[in-house]
Amino acid sequence: MKEFINRILQSSKVTALPVMTHPGIEAIGKTVREAVSSGEIHYKAIKYISEHFDTLACTSIMDLTVEAEAFGAKINFPEHEVPSVSERLVVDLESVELLEVPSLEKGRISQFLLANKLAAENIKNKPVFSGCIGPFSLAGRLYDMSEIMVAIYIEPDIVLQLLSKCTEFLVNYCIALKATGTAGVIIAEPAAGLLSDDDCKEYSSNFVKQIVDSVQDETFTIILHNCGNTGHCTNAMIASGAKALHFGNAINMEDVLKQCPKDIVVMGNLNPVGVFKQGTRESVRKATRKLLDETAGYLNFVISSGCDLPPFVPEENIYAFLETVEEFNTKQYT
Amino acid sequence: MNQKLLEKLSECVEFGKINLASPYPPQMKGLPGADEITKEALEAGVTPTEILNDALIIAMNKVGQKFSENKIFVPQMLLSAKAMSASMMHLKPFFANGSVKRKGTFILGTVYGDLHDIGKNLFGMMVEGAGWEVIDLGIDVKIEKFVEAVQQNPNAVVGISALLTTTMVHMKPVIDAIRIAVPETKIIVGGAPLSAEFATSIGADGYGKNPQEGIMWLDKISA
Ligand code: B12
Numbered sequence: 001m002k003e004f005i006n007r008i009l010q011s012s013k014v015t016a017l018p019v020m021t022h023p024g025i026e027a028i029g030k031t032v033r034e035a036v037s038s039g040e041i042h043y044k045a046i047k048y049i050s051e052h053f054d055t056l057a058c059t060s061i062m063d064l065t066v067e068a069e070a071f072g073a074k075i076n077f078p079e080h081e082v083p084s085v086s087e088r089l090v091v092d093l094e095s096v097e098l099l100e101v102p103s104l105e106k107g108r109i110s111q112f113l114l115a116n117k118l119a120a121e122n123i124k125n126k127p128v129f130s131g132c133i134g135p136f137s138l139a140g141r142l143y144d145m146s147e148i149m150v151a152i153y154i155e156p157d158i159v160l161q162l163l164s165k166c167t168e169f170l171v172n173y174c175i176a177l178k179a180t181g182t183a184g185v186i187i188a189e190p191a192a193g194l195l196s197d198d199d200c201k202e203y204s205s206n207f208v209k210q211i212v213d214s215v216q217d218e219t220f221t222i223i224l225h226n227c228g229n230t231g232h233c234t235n236a237m238i239a240s241g242a243k244a245l246h247f248g249n250a251i252n253m254e255d256v257l258k259q260c261p262k263d264i265v266v267m268g269n270l271n272p273v274g275v276f277k278q279g280t281r282e283s284v285r286k287a288t289r290k291l292l293d294e295t296a297g298y299l300n301f302v303i304s305s306g307c308d309l310p311p312f313v314p315e316e317n318i319y320a321f322l323e324t325v326e327e328f329n330t331k332q333y334t
Numbered sequence: 335m336n337q338k339l340l341e342k343l344s345e346c347v348e349f350g351k352i353n354l355a356s357p358y359p360p361q362m363k364g365l366p367g368a369d370e371i372t373k374e375a376l377e378a379g380v381t382p383t384e385i386l387n388d389a390l391i392i393a394m395n396k397v398g399q400k401f402s403e404n405k406i407f408v409p410q411m412l413l414s415a416k417a418m419s420a421s422m423m424h425l426k427p428f429f430a431n432g433s434v435k436r437k438g439t440f441i442l443g444t445v446y447g448d449l450h451d452i453g454k455n456l457f458g459m460m461v462e463g464a465g466w467e468v469i470d471l472g473i474d475v476k477i478e479k480f481v482e483a484v485q486q487n488p489n490a491v492v493g494i495s496a497l498l499t500t501t502m503v504h505m506k507p508v509i510d511a512i513r514i515a516v517p518e519t520k521i522i523v524g525g526a527p528l529s530a531e532f533a534t535s536i537g538a539d540g541y542g543k544n545p546q547e548g549i550m551w552l553d554k555i556s557a
Contacts, residue, residue, distance in 0.1 A: 084449050146455045149409040150416060153350070153358040194408040194452065232404060273499040273527075310500060 004127055004183055004221050005243050008056075008265050009299055013329040014292060015056040016322055017267060017302050018276075019186065019225075019246070020309040023318060024048035025061075032311060033077045036063045039114025043122070046115065050123045054322055057127040060116055062188055062308035064133045067169065068141040069107035071099065080311055088144045093155070096162045099142075101169050104176050113176055120181030127183030129223065132173055134189025135207035138166045145191055152195075152203055159203065167207040174215045184221035186246065187211065190307075192236075193228015193248070200229075200236035208240040216243065223267065227307045234259050249274070249306030253291060257298045266298070269306040270321070276305060277313045281320040288324040339375040340389045343421065346371060347393035347463075350413025352420050358413060368417040372424045382428040390418050390463050398460070398546040408452060415459030422462060429467070436467045437556045439490040441483045443471035445504045450497035453525060457493065460545040461552065466491075477508050481515045488516050491552065494538075496525040506536040513537070520555055524548055 008015060024045035025035040035041045042061055050058045065083045069075045073089045090096050104110065119128040133141070139162045140148045151159050174185055192204035208224060216222045224240050226233070227248025234256055237245050247256055247268035260266050270276065275287045288303070295301045303325055309318075345351075346368040349359050353369035366374070375385060397414040400406045428434040442458045444451050451473045462468045469487065471479055484490060492512060496502040505523055512519050522540035523533050533541035540555070542548025 081447070146412060146452050149452070150412045152409060153413055154352070154356050196407045196409075199407070199409065230404075232407075278499065 003218070004057075005263075005265055008302060009263065012299070014295075014325055015302050016054075016304070016325045017056040017059075018053075018270075018305040018309060018318065018321065019059050019062060019272075019307065020049060020053075020305065020313070020318070021045050021059060021061045022309055022311045023053075023313060023315055026312065027052070027315075031079045032081055033079050033083075036061055036066075036083060037077070037108060037111065039111040039118065042111065042115035043118035046119045046128065047123060050119075050126060050128075053318060054326070055126070056302060057129055057183065058119070058123065059129045059186060059308075060112070060119065060131045060182075062131050062186075063112075064137065064141070064188060066108050066112055067133050067138050067166075067173065070102040070104075070109050070169070071106075071142055072102070073142060085141045088147075089142045090162065091143075093158050093161075096143075096158050096165075099162070099165055101165050101172075104172060109173065113180060116177055116182050117180040130174075130177040130180070130182045130185040132170060132177070132185055132187055134187045134192060134204060134224070134226075135163050135166045135170055135211075136195075136204040137189050137191040138170065139163050140191045142166070149194065152199060163203065163207050167210050171211050171214045174211050178215050178220050183219070184223060184244075185215070186223040186225050187242070188225045190226060190228045190248075193226045193230070193233060193250075195233065195236075197233045197236045200226075200233040201239050205236045205240040208242065212241040216241070223265075225307075231255060238264065244302075246304060247306065253301075254294050257295060257301060260300070262300055265300050265302055267302040267304040269304065272305045272307045272309050272313075276309050276317050276321070279317055281316055284317045284320040285324045288321050289328065292325065292328045336375065336378055336380045336384075339371060339378060339380060340384065343368060343371045343375060343385065343389040344393040347390055347414055347417045347421065348396050350410055350417050352413065352417045367420065369420040369423070372421040376424060382425045382434040385421065385425060386434075386463075386465050390421060391465075394418060394460055394463050395546065398544065402544055402546075408456070411456060412452075412459075415456060415463070418463040419459060437465045437552070438467070439469065439487050440466045440493060440552070441469045441471065441480070441487060441490045442493040443475035443480060443495070444473040445494050445496045445501050445508060446474050446476045447504055448496050448498050448501035449473045450495075450525075453497065454493075454495035457495070457524060457542070457545045457548055460549060461493070464549045464552065466552065475508075477511045480508050481511050484512050484516045484519050488519075490519070491555065492519055492521045493548070494521065494523045496523070496528065499527045502527055502532070505538070509537050522548055522551055 222242040223244040224242035225246035244265035249271040351367040353367035523538040540551040
């Protein structure tokens, strides 16, 4: 971790780490369903990204269903979109008590571990980051997102029990991801952004912290992603202990940078759809430049997309983004 | 006495006190909630219309206001909506026997391809609290399902929600199909990535940035 984090903190250049795998999946001629089902294909998509885009690191697929599937949730697999959970798995105290913490053999977990292993072994030019869902978002996928929001107030014991099962599983999963040799894990916790700062701390960060405490060290960095945060729960995110925080496009990056300690890497937040997918080369350049200007001088800033890039982003927009970062660096520092 | 009950009920809804058993909010623990107080009020002769207008709607307006000012968050708003639903349960018989009129029927769903439903659920509960019968079609609602629902309820108003830029474009085909089936249907759309201009461009009659705006629009067209 020191290496990864320090490289960022000590460099006067801005580095870019867009969260993306879909451009790789498309370039190798595969569908999303194929990539999320096969570790080999998944790996090849990451490999393509590592070879074609000059980024700080590459990431694995942000599939927020693998973990819920391992617990037994029913999943839909559309051909060209990320899968989704089709129905609620647990409904009350009894079903939560009966819920088993699954082994890492369940569902597609082994395929995801394979993809990470192949990527870590074969991609030598940059670090590879694994990914997983965060404890609160996972619990919400199992219990129903609206229902869990209410349950934290009226049935907190059920929620806390479910959260500890989710966390136990995620700790095991992250230990296995670390063993594949990747440089860290991006934990996606979007639903926690709908909570107040206090609730986000109690029902998300306290559990994320358990994962952090189990796996984060010099060689393995946790990047906590929360695209639901509009600025109200940044302190809770900091409290997780993650060495890097990743923000969505609903937040003002300058405000976040002011709020975060200088030794935490702060990443974000160009709109993945509005800027990357629907923009043109010109509009991407403009938005990138604007964000770079606003965040100039913060050594702990890494420019990124506010979330995973969706399917079918024009490649030229990604190049326009990376070129702009490059130009900014040369204009500023040479 | 009756005024007091209405105030108490309004407070339960504003602060999300659902019923006696609910431990939330902590300062009202062990006290009756919206459920019990509504029952008491009806027994004391308060009319369903008074309950609706002088307690529920007032409370939900306050809740909506606090939410838009970031003073409360999604969980608190959902708790208020739940408290309101608990109260509405007691009003259902009056709606059913026609002694109190609903403002109309509202069909609501998240457009196909989209699974986000927190905002839609919130809006649905608030519309119900504003005196409408709500038919919630759920998430990922295909065109045919919307069409079938308006054919079965030809006077209903339709609400469509979308949270993804990739699915908001699915709204127009839904609107077009509804207009073919029951041409005079009024349709409102909402969801974070939308705008009033977008709503107009796809032929929607209304747009609500938040639940209050949506309800204001519904009140206007049902007046
Ligand atoms: C929670 C969440 C999820 C949860 C959803 C759980 C659920 N059951 O709803 C999960 C984790 C499952 C999820 C999944 C995904 N998500 Co999501 N998610 C969010 C998040 C964090 C919050 C959305 C939310 O509930 N907001 C709270 C509610 C109250 O607000 P709201 O929905 O806008 O509703 C309000 C108003 O809009 C209005 N309203 C809503 N509907 C209607 C309807 C009418 C008629 C009216 C009048 C008003 C109205 O009233 C509401 C109350 O004020 C947002 C980020 C954000 N900050 O918004 C991303 C976000 C919406 N998701 C996003 C994405 C990309 C995804 C995924 C594709 C990610 C992935 N790689 O898997 C999947 C999509 C799955 C699918 N096919 O739908 C993007 C969308 C980008 C875009 N512009 O297209 C966002 C913006 C995140 C980001 N920054 O990139 N997500």
